[in-house]
Structure formats: C-alpha cells, structure tokens
Amino acid sequence: MRAQMNRKTARVNRWGLAVVGLVLTILGGLALARALGAFPGSWSAGTPIAGGDVAGFFAGASPWIWWAVALVAIVIALLALRWLFVQGRRQAHGVVRVERSPAGVTEVAAGGMADAVATDAAAGPSVLNADADVSGPAPHVRLRMAADEKAPMAELTGHLSTVTLAHLRDALERDHVPVVARVSLEPSPSQHRMVR
Amino acid sequence: MTTRDSDADRDRQEVCAVPPERENAPESEGARQATDTEQAEGAYRAELPRRDRGADRAVRRMFRPYRRIPAVVVAVLLTLLGLLVAAETISTLVGRPLFVVPYDRLLAWASTTPWANPLVALVSAIVALVGLALLATALVPGRPTMMPVRSRDPDLAVGLRPRSVTRTLAHAAEEVPGVRSARVRMRRHTVTVTPVTSGWDEPEVRQAVRQAVLDRLAGLDLVEPYRVVVGGKERR
Numbered sequence: 001m002r003a004q005m006n007r008k009t010a011r012v013n014r015w016g017l018a019v020v021g022l023v024l025t026i027l028g029g030l031a032l033a034r035a036l037g038a039f040p041g042s043w044s045a046g047t048p049i050a051g052g053d054v055a056g057f058f059a060g061a062s063p064w065i066w067w068a069v070a071l072v073a074i075v076i077a078l079l080a081l082r083w084l085f086v087q088g089r090r091q092a093h094g095v096v097r098v099e100r101s102p103a104g105v106t107e108v109a110a111g112g113m114a115d116a117v118a119t120d121a122a123a124g125p126s127v128l129n130a131d132a133d134v135s136g137p138a139p140h141v142r143l144r145m146a147a148d149e150k151a152p153m154a155e156l157t158g159h160l161s162t163v164t165l166a167h168l169r170d171a172l173e174r175d176h177v178p179v180v181a182r183v184s185l186e187p188s189p190s191q192h193r194m195v196r
Numbered sequence: 197m198t199t200r201d202s203d204a205d206r207d208r209q210e211v212c213a214v215p216p217e218r219e220n221a222p223e224s225e226g227a228r229q230a231t232d233t234e235q236a237e238g239a240y241r242a243e244l245p246r247r248d249r250g251a252d253r254a255v256r257r258m259f260r261p262y263r264r265i266p267a268v269v270v271a272v273l274l275t276l277l278g279l280l281v282a283a284e285t286i287s288t289l290v291g292r293p294l295f296v297v298p299y300d301r302l303l304a305w306a307s308t309t310p311w312a313n314p315l316v317a318l319v320s321a322i323v324a325l326v327g328l329a330l331l332a333t334a335l336v337p338g339r340p341t342m343m344p345v346r347s348r349d350p351d352l353a354v355g356l357r358p359r360s361v362t363r364t365l366a367h368a369a370e371e372v373p374g375v376r377s378a379r380v381r382m383r384r385h386t387v388t389v390t391p392v393t394s395g396w397d398e399p400e401v402r403q404a405v406r407q408a409v410l411d412r413l414a415g416l417d418l419v420e421p422y423r424v425v426v427g428g429k430e431r432r
Contacts, residue, residue: 010260013267014334020270021330028324035317049316050306063289070285077278083271087264149364153345153354153417161349180258180353182342185360187367 009086016083110134113171117141120167121181124159126151128186139172141179149185156183250350252419258353259340266333344419356416358382365389368412374401380409381427385420387413388427402426 037045042053058065114132121130126148133142147156160181168177280296287294309316342355362380369378369389378391389409393401406426413422 007258007260007262009264010262013263016334017263017266017270017330018334020274021327021332021334024323024327025331026327028320028322028327031311031320032317032324035311035313035320037312045312046310048307048310049313050303055307066285066289070282070289073278073281073285075278077275077282080271080274080278084268084275087268087271149360149367150412150415152415153356154415157345157347157349157352157354157417160354161347161352165349165352176351178351178353180355182355182357183345183360184357185364187364 012083012086108172110139113139114141116171117143117164117168120164121145121160124163125155127156127159139168139174139177141168141177143179143181145181145183146186147183148188150188153183252344252346254350255344255347255353255355256340256419259342259344259355261338261341263333263338266330270330346417346419356418361416361418362387364416365409365412368408369405372401372404372408375405378405382422386423386425388425390427 033039034043035045039045111134114134117134118130118132121127121132121143122145124130128146128148130143130145132144134140135142143160145156147153160179165177165179168179169175284294284296284299340355343358343361345354345356347354362382365387366378366380366389369375369380369391372391374394375391376394378389381388381390387409389405391401391405406424409424413424
C-alpha cells in the first residue's frame with residue numbers, strides 16, 4: 001500500500017471528466033457535422049431538428065419511452081451525486097483500525113494519534129512546527145510542516161521515515177502507513193533574532 | 197547518448213545521478229552541475245541510501261492535481277440536469293406536468309428550424325469544445341501542486357510549496373556579497389535568478405549567485421532536476 005492509495009478521488013475525477021467529456025465531444029461533433037451538411041439523405045442539414053420521424057418515434061414509443069428517459073435521468077443524477085460525495089471522502093473516519101483478530105477489532109481515535117504524530121514530526125531536525133491529520137479506517141497520515149529553509153531536506157525526510165513513520169508502524173501494528181507531508185520553508189529563525 | 201545496446205544503458209542508469217530520460221533534454225547540463233555540486237559539497241549525503249526510483253515516481257504522482265473543481269462543477273450540473281429531466285417526465289406521466297421549461301415553444305421551434313441554422317452549429321461547436329476541454333483536464337496529468345522531494349521510503353511522500361522554494365532560492369542569492377536583492381522565477385525545469393547587484397565584479401557575483409542557488413537547490417533534495425540561469429542585468 002503506497003502513498004498514492006489515497007488518490008482514489010483523483011482517479012474517480014479523471015474518469016468522470018473523461019466520460020462526460022467524451023460524450024459531449026461526440027454529441028457536439030455529430031450535431032456540428034450535421035449542421036454543416038456533412039451527412040446525405042435524411043440526415044442532411046436541410047431537415048428540421050425535430051422533424052416528422054423524431055416526433056413519430058416518440059409518439060410510437062410512448063409512454064414507456066418516457067419512463068425510460070426518467071429512469072436514465074435518475075441514474076445519471078444518482079451517479080453524479082455519488083461523484084460529488086466522493087470529493088469529501090478524505091475526512092471520512094475519525095477512527096483508525098489497529099488490529100483485526102478473532103477476538104475483535106482494536107480501534108484508536110484519530111485525533112489523539114494525530115497529536116502524537118505531530119509532536120513526533122515537530123521534533124525533527126530543522127522543523128519549526130508540524131500539524132497532522134490521521135484518517136482511517138486504513139490509516140493514512142497528512143502532515144503540514146514548516147521547516148528552516150537552510151536545513152537540508154534529506155535530514156527532514158530521514159527523520160520522518162526513520163522516526164515518525166517507524167513509531168507509526170509500531171503503534172498501528174502495520175507494515176505500511178502512507179504519510180504525505182506538505183512542507184513550507186521559513187527563513188532561519190537566527191536571521192531574525194534581535195541583536196542588542 | 198546515441199545508439200547503444202540496452203545493457204550499457206542500464207549500467208549507466210545505475211551509476212548516473214540524473215535520470216537517463218532527462219539526459220537528452222536541454223536542462224540536463226544544469227541538472228548535472230547541480231548533482232556535481234551536491235556530491236562535492238554535501239558530505240552528509242554520502243551516508244544516505246541511494247535514491248529509490250519507485251518512491252520518486254510515487255511522490256511525483258501524489259502531488260498531481262485532484263481536478264476537484266472541474267469535477268464538482270460537472271457533477272453538480274449533471275445532478276441538476278438529471279433531477280430536472282426526471283421531475284419533468286415523471287410529473288407529466290403522472291398527469292400533473294411541472295413544465296419548468298417551455299417545451300411547447302421549444303418543440304415548435306425545433307420542428308420548423310432546419311439543422312443548417314447557424315445557431316445549431318454554434319451551440320454544437322460549443323458543446324464539442326466543452327467536451328474537448330473536459331477530456332483534456334482528465335487526460336493531462338497537470339502540474340504538481342507541490343514540488344516532490346526525494347524520500348527513499350515508498351510510504352512517505354514529501355512535497356515543498358513552490359512559493360517556499362522560490363523564496364528560499366531568492367534568499368540564497370541575496371546572501372551573496374554584492375547582491376542587494378534577487379528575484380527568482382520558476383518555469384518548468386528552469387530556475388531564473390535575477391539579482392540586483394551593486395555593480396562591482398559583475399561576472400564573479402553572477403557566478404557566485406549561481407553557485408549559491410545551486411547549493412541551496414541541492415539541499416532541497418528535489419525529485420526533479422532543475423537548471424539554474426542567472427538572468428537579466430538589473431544593475432543599479
């Protein structure tokens with residue numbers, strides 16, 4: 001389980017946009033081609049948009065065609081609603097599952113875990129402050145940190161992976177806990193110290 | 197790198213600090229210089245394990261944009277459209293039509309207007325263009341929102357805020373004696389530093405600025421290689 005596991009939303013978004021985009025491109029392209037007179041015969045540009053055959057089709061297939069239209073519309077609306085709710089998936093669970101045994105499941109409150117992770121991360125070399133979010137049930141961690149701009153980043157990533165992540169893996173009894181850290185750099189505090 | 201057999205290439209890949217796919221790119225020279233300096237400068241780097249390509253790729257992917265805004269807009273519009281169509285058809289079927297949209301007039305217009313009407317062409321062209329734009333947002337991976345840092349741990353993705361990076365590089369340039377201030381711009385894989393110098397020893401100062409920025413850049417340990425250019429003469 002790598003860090004990209006919590007990019008499910010991104011994948012869903014790209015698929016959704018691709019499908020809608022493809023449908024609109026095909027429909028728009030066909031209509032444009034017909035309007036510009038690309039098709040011969042009954043599809044020629046001279047025929048009315050909703051001519052006799054279109055009206056005849058709907059009249060012949062009535063009323064079940066309208067039930068079908070309504071059904072398709074409801075399915076589309078439900079899918080789109082679900083797509084919408086997926087956007088907020090990241091803060092979904094306040095509980096992290098630690099262990100699943102025949103006796104039951106151990107769960108840890110994500111909030112307390114987050115404080116511990118933040119304290120751990122803030123203890124790293126050149127870290128000025130750190131803030132963490134833990135979400136579950138399969139735990140993943142988001143860190144926001146500020147670091148001294150002059151310090152080598154390799155020390156910070158080293159601390160995160162050998163200390164913070166190691167503690168996390170121990171605490172959660174898991175081999176893999178994906179961690180994403182967003183780091184901003186601040187000027188060295190020493191530069192701004194007042195000299196009297 | 198011209199035609200060589202793949203084994204030689206693979207050997208090269210093991211030794212070389214710059215990813216081989218970037219070898220032929222124009223930025224490779226600066227990037228190689230950056231790694232040269234980081235090997236020469238940073239003794240602390242010697243102890244670190246070698247970079248992990250899989251982890252690098254994972255980090256890079258991690259910070260790609262989520263496409264949240266276009267997704268929310270399209271999803272909201274689709275929901276509304278679906279609900280509208282469903283409400284209208286069902287209400288009509290049940291015998292109590294809502295008719296939010298004036299269908300009679302629409303139908304009258306559509307049954308008398310031919311496809312050749314310029315309005316039809318315009319609307320379908322707009323629909324097709326919107327579709328193409330959505331396809332592009334879906335298929336183009338997009339610029340990362342954070343600049344990925346090497347982590348060597350597949351579970352750990354670290355990214356730097358781009359604004360932080362440009363600011364720290366500007367600070368690095370400003371610490372060079374003879375530089376009053378510096379501006380830094382980043383485009384793709386090029387960092388352009390524009391220092392305002394006091395005018396003495398111009399070439400030396402520019403060289404020192406370049407070196408200072410390269411050193412700071414090496415310390416940031418970014419996944420992507422960057423070329424450093426000391427730009428424009430802003431002498432005062």
